Amino acid sequence: MNNNHQDGGGPSNDGSYIKRLIYLFGIVYFAQGLAQASGLISQPLSFYLKEVMHFDEAQSTAYLAVLTIPWLIKPLYGLVSDFIPLFGYRRKTWLLALNAMSAGAFFWLTGLSDASLIVSALLLTAVGTAASDVIVDAVMVENGQKYNMVGKFQSVQWFWFYTAQIATSIAGGWIAGGSDPASALHTAALITMCAPAAVALLAWFGLKEDKSRINTVEMKKTALSLGEAFKSPTLWGVITFLAFYNFSPSFGTPMYYHMVDKLKFSQEFIGTLGAIGSAGAVIGTFLYGWYFTKKTLHFQLTFAILAGAIGTFSYLSVVQNSPMAGAIMVGLSLVFGAAGAIATLTVLSLAGRACPKKAEGFTFAALMSVYNGFAQLSAIVGSWMFVHWFDRSLSPLIIVSGVFTLACFLLVPLLKGVKDDAEEGGGK
16 A cells, blocks of 8 residues: 555655656746757757758758657556556666667767658657656656646746746757858757666666556447547647648748848847847746636637737747847747737647546647647648749749638637636636
8 A cells, every 4th residue: 555655754745756857847848848849959950951962941841850750649648658668667778778779879879960860760759758848747647636736837847948948048049050051950969868868867867666566458439538538629629720720831840041142130139039028938837827827718719819820920920031120030939928828728728727637648649649740741731832833933822821810710610619717717
């Protein structure tokens, strides 16, 4: 029988462990922000694909699309971690093994120049990072429910993730701008290697976990719960909304090429813009917790859709080069970095509220797989349209993207069955 405080602890010991968890979650999410494909390696990699491989916008996006696959199968990691212990542990040994694999793959990348080998190494890092993310979230939920600290733990995670993005944007731009493309890619990989290595050590030495065995009874119960979950019309309404919300053709990669080729921004300045956007996201995270969680879900979704559409259309102001292009991009990055974070947290909250009882973990991971999958599809479609339909003209792609976002209002009625925290008198 498993009792609380079995290791001789009491309130004081719990307080010490909670502090350790807060540090752990903060460091882990900072490390994940550093190690993801959108982290430190992002700009040096884009620079390498453009200048060395001579990929166009569509080719670059398609080349990196495979890195989304590990994020599409997130529910699988959750099931494996929940029910198949590794050397007697469900969490810490998996975290150790996965992050050791990621660190090794980044080290391998430091000596690669072939495109197929580079993407193979990056695929290993994506598997390790995505699976680690699922397992860390499981640890957060377990301990958050035990200590009534879910909101606190989540705020710590997202704060440090966005803080990592500020650091990686500045550092990535500096690395890309300060050396040749190959050296920039290899340097970024070497630095990034330290992040999963640190997570592996922290998980092993920082987590308290009891020994576990394969539990076939719970596996059967979970399977039955999942069967009931996916009969819910509300859940399918949320899936439809998430898919369409993220399907609006993205202009992320075309915008990078546009900033380099037409706006003539330096790699350092592009990195600075990313950092400013992430700083805006930190502000947006604070505003969401302080203000938006007190509002109804309908209010939050209305804001998310309008902010997304207005933010998209606003980039029409930098389609042509001008002396003010740099200043305009700074303002857009800050304001819509904040708005984008609020919109993201709203959509994540929507997904969380739609999860049925007894199948929360798997269902949330499945919804996030839909979210990530359609985001990548959006990037592929947007880059393809930019190259093959719009003859590398950014304006029509921006307009199409904004119109798709506005069309999400048509899907809001599908979400009537989702419970609203504000209507129940609570926030997060």
